[in-house]
Amino acid sequence: MKKIPVTVLTGFLGSGKTTLLNRILSESHGKRIAVIENEFGEIGIDQALVINADEEVFEMNNGCICCTVRGDLIRILGNLMKRRDKFDHILVETTGMADPSPVAQTFFVDHEMRDLFSLDGIVTLVDAKHVQLHIEDSSECKEQIAFADVLILNKTDLVSADELGALRARVTRMNAMAKVLDAQNANVPIAAVLDVGGFDLERALETKPTFLEPEYPFEWAGTYEVEEGSYELVLEAGPDPSMRVFAAHLPAGGAASDKAAAEHAMRVWANPPLTVSLGGEIAVDANEPTALPSSGPGTKRFQIRVPRTGRLALYTEHLPAEFRLRVLRGVVLRAPVAEREFAAGHTHDQEVTSVGIHLEGEIDPERLNRWVSALLREKGTDIFRMKGILNVQGSPNRFVFQGVHMLFDSSEDKPWGEGPRASDLVFIGKNLDRQSLTKAFEQCRV
Amino acid sequence: MPGLTTDPALAEVELQCKWRLDAGDYVCAAEISAEDQLCVIGTGDGSVIGVDEATGHERFRVRAHQGSVLGISISPQGTRFVTCGQDSSARLWNSRGDMLRELPGGGAGWVEQVAWAPLGERIATAAGRAVRLWNSEGEPLLETETLSSTVTALAFRADGSAFAVACYGGVHVWPFVPNAKARHLAWKGSLISLAWSPDGKVIACGSQDGSVHFWRLASGKDSEMSGYPVKPKALAWDRESRLLATGGGPTVTVWDFRGKGPEGTRPIELEGHQGVCTRLAFDAKKGILASGAQDTSVLLWDPRRSSRPIRYAFMPAALTCLTWHPENRRLMGGDASGAVAYWEPS
Numbered sequence: 074m075k076k077i078p079v080t081v082l083t084g085f086l087g088s089g090k091t092t093l094l095n096r097i098l099s100e101s102h103g104k105r106i107a108v109i110e111n112e113f114g115e116i117g118i119d120q121a122l123v124i125n126a127d128e129e130v131f132e133m134n135n136g137c138i139c140c141t142v143r144g145d146l147i148r149i150l151g152n153l154m155k156r157r158d159k160f161d162h163i164l165v166e167t168t169g170m171a172d173p174s175p176v177a178q179t180f181f182v183d184h185e186m187r188d189l190f191s192l193d194g195i196v197t198l199v200d201a202k203h204v205q206l207h208i209e210d211s212s213e214c215k216e217q218i219a220f221a222d223v224l225i226l227n228k229t230d231l232v233s234a235d236e237l238g239a240l241r242a243r244v245t246r247m248n249a250m251a252k253v254l255d256a257q258n259a260n261v262p263i264a265a266v267l268d269v270g271g272f273d274l275e276r277a278l279e280t281k282p283t284f285l286e287p288e289y290p291f292e293w294a295g296t297y298e299v300e301e302g303s304y305e306l307v308l309e310a311g312p313d314p315s316m317r318v319f320a321a322h323l324p325a326g327g328a329a330s331d332k333a334a335a336e337h338a339m340r341v342w343a344n345p346p347l348t349v350s351l352g353g354e355i356a357v358d359a360n361e362p363t364a365l366p367s368s369g370p371g372t373k374r375f376q377i378r379v380p381r382t383g384r385l386a387l388y389t390e391h392l393p394a395e396f397r398l399r400v401l402r403g404v405v406l407r408a409p410v411a412e413r414e415f416a417a418g419h420t421h422d423q424e425v426t427s428v429g430i431h432l433e434g435e436i437d438p439e440r441l442n443r444w445v446s447a448l449l450r451e452k453g454t455d456i457f458r459m460k461g462i463l464n465v466q467g468s469p470n471r472f473v474f475q476g477v478h479m480l481f482d483s484s485e486d487k488p489w490g491e492g493p494r495a496s497d498l499v500f501i502g503k504n505l506d507r508q509s510l511t512k513a514f515e516q517c518r519v
Numbered sequence: 520m521p522g523l524t525t526d527p528a529l530a531e532v533e534l535q536c537k538w539r540l541d542a543g544d545y546v547c548a549a550e551i552s553a554e555d556q557l558c559v560i561g562t563g564d565g566s567v568i569g570v571d572e573a574t575g576h577e578r579f580r581v582r583a584h585q586g587s588v589l590g591i592s593i594s595p596q597g598t599r600f601v602t603c604g605q606d607s608s609a610r611l612w613n614s615r616g617d618m619l620r621e622l623p624g625g626g627a628g629w630v631e632q633v634a635w636a637p638l639g640e641r642i643a644t645a646a647g648r649a650v651r652l653w654n655s656e657g658e659p660l661l662e663t664e665t666l667s668s669t670v671t672a673l674a675f676r677a678d679g680s681a682f683a684v685a686c687y688g689g690v691h692v693w694p695f696v697p698n699a700k701a702r703h704l705a706w707k708g709s710l711i712s713l714a715w716s717p718d719g720k721v722i723a724c725g726s727q728d729g730s731v732h733f734w735r736l737a738s739g740k741d742s743e744m745s746g747y748p749v750k751p752k753a754l755a756w757d758r759e760s761r762l763l764a765t766g767g768g769p770t771v772t773v774w775d776f777r778g779k780g781p782e783g784t785r786p787i788e789l790e791g792h793q794g795v796c797t798r799l800a801f802d803a804k805k806g807i808l809a810s811g812a813q814d815t816s817v818l819l820w821d822p823r824r825s826s827r828p829i830r831y832a833f834m835p836a837a838l839t840c841l842t843w844h845p846e847n848r849r850l851m852g853g854d855a856s857g858a859v860a861y862w863e864p865s
Contacts, residue, residue, distance in 0.1 A: 122586065124605075125627045127647060129668055131687050131709045133728055144687055144709050144727070145669060152605070152629070155587045155839075156563030157544045157857060183727070184749040184795075 076191040079150075079163040080267055081176050083217045084198030085207060086169035089227040093198060093259035093266070094166060100263050104161045107153055109146065111168040122160075124149055128168060130175045133182055140479070141175040142182050154189055162267060163190065170213050173197075173220040174457070174478055181480040194269040197221035197251075198259065201240055202231040208243070215425045218244050219457045219501050223266055224251045227259055238394030242292075242414065248501050249427035250460070290342045291319070291388040294329035295409035297400060299385045304377040304402055306355060306365075306387075311396035314368040317346050319388045320357045320377055329386030330413035338388045354378065357385070367396055384410075424503045425457075430511050432496045434518045435466040441517040445481065448513070453479030456502040462486070464494040466519045534817065534832040534862040537849070538575025542568055546853025547588045549840040554597025555614040558851055560859055561588030567602055569616050572844070575861060579616030584608075590633040592642070594655065601642050601657075603630035609644045611657040620657035625649070632673040634682070643682055645670035650684055666691060672713035672724070685710035685724050690734065692722070704734045704741065714754035714763070721776065723763055725751035731765050731774075742782050744774065755799035757806045762787075762822060764808050766796035771810050773822045791818050791828045798841035802848055807864075809850055811838030817852050819864065834858055 082090050098106060098121045107122045126145045133140035146165065153160065167176060173195060180192040197217045207214035218224060224244055229237055241253055252269070254261050308316070319338050327334060344361035354376045355363045365375055377400075379385060389398060392414065400407045441463070449456065459476040463483075474483030498514055545563030552559065556572040567583040570576065586605025593600040601622070603609040609622035609630045624630040624646035632645035641660065642653040648669050652660040668687035675682045681694040690704040690713065709727035716723070723733040730745035731754070747767030755764045763774045763781070771789040774781035794814030801808050807829075808820045815837060819830035836856035843850055850862045 124629070127628075127669065129687060131727065132707070133709075142727075147727070148631075148669065148671065149629075152587065152589060152631070155545045155547045155589075157855070158563075 074189075076189060077160060077163060078193035078268060079165060079180065079190050080193050080269075081173065081195045082164065082166045082198070083171060083173050083176075083195060083220070084169065084225075084227075085200060085204070085214060085217075087203065088169070088198040088200040089225075089256075089259040090166055090198055093196075093225070093261070094164065096259055097164065097263055097267065101162075101267070105158075106162045106164060107160045109149055109163065109165045111166055111171075122153075124153075128171065140178065140182060142179040143175045146176065146179050147183050147186060150190060151185055162193075172213050172216055174216065177220060177458075177477040178480055181477055181482060187482075194222040194266070195220050196223045196225065196266050198225045198227050199240070199244065201226045201228050201237060204240065215247065216457060218251075219248050219425045221248060221251045222269055224248065224253045225256050225259065225261055225266075226253065227256045229255045230257045235394055235397050239392070242392040242394055245414070247425040247427070249429065250458075250499055250501060289335060289339055289415040291317075291338065291390055292415050293389045293392050294335060294338070294413050294415070295387045295389075295393070295400075296323065296327075296329045296411040297385045297387065297407055297409050299379045299407075300382045300402075301379055302402070304379060304400055304407070306375045306377055306398065306400055308365065308367055308373050308396040308398045310369060310371075311367050311391060313391060314366070315348070315364050316367050316396060316398075317342070317362040317364050317390040318355060319359070319362040320355055321386045321388075322358055322381075323384040323386050325383065327384055327386075328411045328413075329388065330411070334386055335388075335415075338386070342388075349375065352376070362388075362390075425501070426503075426505055427499065427501045428505045428507045428510055429497065429499045430507075430514050432464075432498070432514055432518065434464070434496075435494075436463050436496055436517050437519045438463075438465050438472075444513055444517055445476075449476065449479045449481065452502075452504075455504050456500055458501045459499065461496065461498040463496045463498075464489070532830050534819070534830045534850070534864060536832070537861045537863045539858065539860045540570065540575055540577070542566070542853065542857045542859050544857050545587070545855050546840050546857060546859060548591040548602075549842050549851055549853045549859065550591045550593045550600065551842055551844050551849075551851060552593045552597035552600070552614060553845045557597075557614050558859075558861070559591050559593060559600050560853060561591050561602055561604075562857065563587045565604060565606070567591070567612070567616070569614065570859075572849075572861070581612075581616050581618070583610055583612075583618075586629075589629060589631050592633045592635040594635050595637055595639040599655070601633050601635060601644075603633040603644055605629045607646065609633050609642075611642070622651070622653055622657050622659075625651065625662065632670055632684075634673050634675055636675045636679045636682070637677055638679040640679070641675075643673055643675070645673050645684060648686075650682075663691075663693065668709075671709075671711050674713050674715045676715055676719045677717045678719060680719075683713060683715060683722055685713040690722055690724060692736075704739075706732055706741065708732070711750055712752050712754050714756055716756045716760035716763075716776075717758060718760040720760065721763075723754055723756075723765075725754055725765065725767065729767060731763075731767070733763075744772075744781070744786075747772070749795055753796055753799040753810075755801050755808065757801040757808070758803055759806070762801070762806070762808075764789075764799045764801065764810070764822070766799055766810075769794060769796065769812065769814075771796050771799065771808070771820070773808070787822050787826055789818075789820050789822060789826055789828070791831075792816055794837070797838050798852075800841050800843050800850075802843045802850075803845060804848060807848070809841050809843065811841045811852055813837040815854065817841065817850075817862075819850075830864055832860065832862060834860060 129144040131144040346364040348364040463472040471486040548561040558570040565584040569578040584604030607624040628647040630646040672685040692702040710724040712725035729747040751767030753766030773787040792812035798811040817832040818828040834854040836854040840853035
């Protein structure tokens with residue numbers, strides 16, 4: 074029997090969950106949808122069955138926080154299956170302050186739930202205007218972002234393009250796997266939130282290829298077409314008191330994100346930076362990065378002298394949007410001809426980050442199982458979500474696995490076919506140590 | 520039938536079917552009234568069907584609830600029954616299928632539990648975190664305080680002197696004796712089923728974490744039987760309060776309360792189902808246990824004598840209901856496809 078997909082909607086009060094729910098219900102013609110609303114829910118739509126639930130979080134095993142589940146969901150979903158004519162989709166709306174783990178864990182822990190339902194996706198609505206109030210100090214807010222398969226930055230009409238850019242960079246750093254959508258009044262295409270196929274690692278890899286690359290010490294690389302002469306790099310105060318940059322000439326047709334260029338920049342970055350004062354010069358092709366002061370009010374201006382016409386690469390420690398960084402030729406703003414964000418090596422959100430690991434060669438399932446079990450036992454509270462596509466020794470099929478905190482399950486997926494076989498593993502959580510995770514994963518190779 | 524004839528552990532005698540019918544949707548609840556020779560069947564589309572017990576002919580069919588029927592309880596006198604469902608109310612009916620009264624649940628939540636008191640003077644319904652009591656005419660008597668969690672099971676003591684509910688965090692027991700205090704049998708876990716022994720001495724509950732927890736009420740002493748592969752939803756006591764049959768996997772585990780047991784004893788393990796056991800019921804006369812499972816099989820056992828099944832039957836889909844006739848040895852089963860079968864063991 075086909076499992077019934079369940080979509081979980083999370084987001085703080087006022088982020089637009091009810092608007093999105095109404096939109097889904099009124100646009101999903103012909104689908105039989107059951108909505109499980111939190112007790113304060115206010116949906117009233119004829120074409121769907123709406124059930125008000127009292128969110129009851131149960132601890133399962135000896136009070137282990139990783140094994141909390143939503144008892145009300147187990148009961149309600151179990152009872153909803155008591156009909157021949159099954160629902161096509163279930164939507165679960167959580168209260169604003171809810172920690173998403175118990176909902177997600179419900180579909181791992183309970184035998185019946187695991188057999189009958191599949192967690193299609195966790196959709197988190199973020200109020201682009203007001204999220205700043207919570208993102209720093211609310212663990213629920215961080216977890217809702219970290220758990221999401223789809224992140225909707227809602228009410229984008231209430232913020233500037235720069236603010237939106239900074240927010241997008243911020244949430245991407247916390248959760249590199251989620252699909253991030255902009256919306257006003259929760260106006261996202263329904264296909265982007267329903268039947269997204271869960272925690273889709275392939276999609277994440279497709280849309281964010283940098284995610285599994287070596288960790289670069291910079292977050293952004295831009296490629297500029299420049300003429301010989303003077304340029305100005307301008308920035309405003311940002312989240313850090315200084316920002317490192319590095320500028321280099323590129324070969325004709327080259328881009329800053331090209332592997333050779335990026336690796337050169339990474340080597341240069343390893344040297345102690347040269348700190349310049351306001352108005353100072355950023356030397357092109359220097360042997361070290363330049364540290365630009367960025368604290369205090371007022372616009373900060375720096376010079377770049379370009380010795381010859383061609384392409385210039387600019388690498389920045391933080392995303393340009395966070396500092397409103399611009400490159401000017403006289404009074405004319407120069408936009409990069411190409412740019413690329415890199416997965417953050419360092420971050421402001423020490424707590425919530427994503428780590429992706431790509432591994433060639435076959436995996437020994439026994440070793441992997443031992444490692445993952447031990448890892449989750451020790452760090453299960455810190456690892457929010459985990460997902461992998463594995464190239465297991467001796468199997469013609471791909472293995473997929475996913476986990477929520479200490480719980481995980483794996484299953485055989487479609488055959489590899491003609492394409493290259495390799496393993497990808499992704500973690501989202503707190504205090505993740507990329508190096509030790511990579512090393513341990515490498516040891517699972519045959 | 521799958522794997523049946525080749526498995527020596529299985530019974531060789533098939534149950535004699537008296538009649539079958541298609542109820543039209545998932546069979547959610549099914550009860551038998553001896554007085555009126557009536558089978559009352561509630562389904563997933565909210566229908567309640569009255570069927571003549573002797574012939575299998577439909578006497579009435581009513582749309583009792585919006586959404587699924589969740590429970591049916593027949594009055595001990597057998598002349599009325601009460602139903603509850605996914606439309607936040609319970610309803611009282613006579614045995615001709617005429618609705619006598621609506622018993623509102625008191626909110627938007629489903630009324631998930633209903634039980635008629637053993638002497639017939641009261642009806643209990645549970646919706647969300649509270650229980651309401653009604654007289655036999657369906658007039659409200661009282662509502663309990665709001666509990667800390669939703670009621671998942673409800674039962675009267677066999678003599679009608681108290682009732683108990685299970686929820687997350689333990690069991691609440693309310694006596695009807697004047698000035699007697701309510702009791703809370705605390706246990707940190709999510710209880711999902713409850714069975715009170717016919718002698719009133721033991722309350723047993725299945726727990727979400729794959730265990731069966733029980734309390735001896737006189738001493739307050741509790742014990743836990745753990746290690747079930749899945750949560751034990753099905754529980755049944757035999758008439759003598761000696762055997763407690765429990766589901767929680769394909770194996771039916773029977774605990775013997777004779778002497779100092781069951782603590783420290785090995786249970787009787789009844790193996791025969793291929794899928795998770797969903798329903799258990801002891802007959803009222805001879806201690807015959809009926810078990811039904813997700814694999815569509817129904818098996819009869821005589822657990823005091825043998826751990827091999829003595830009769831078998833198959834339904835078209837996963838078994839959802841299994842009820843003995845209160846006085847004779849007839850058995851009714853219902854399944855997830857809407858099929859109902861009525862057997863008469865020879």
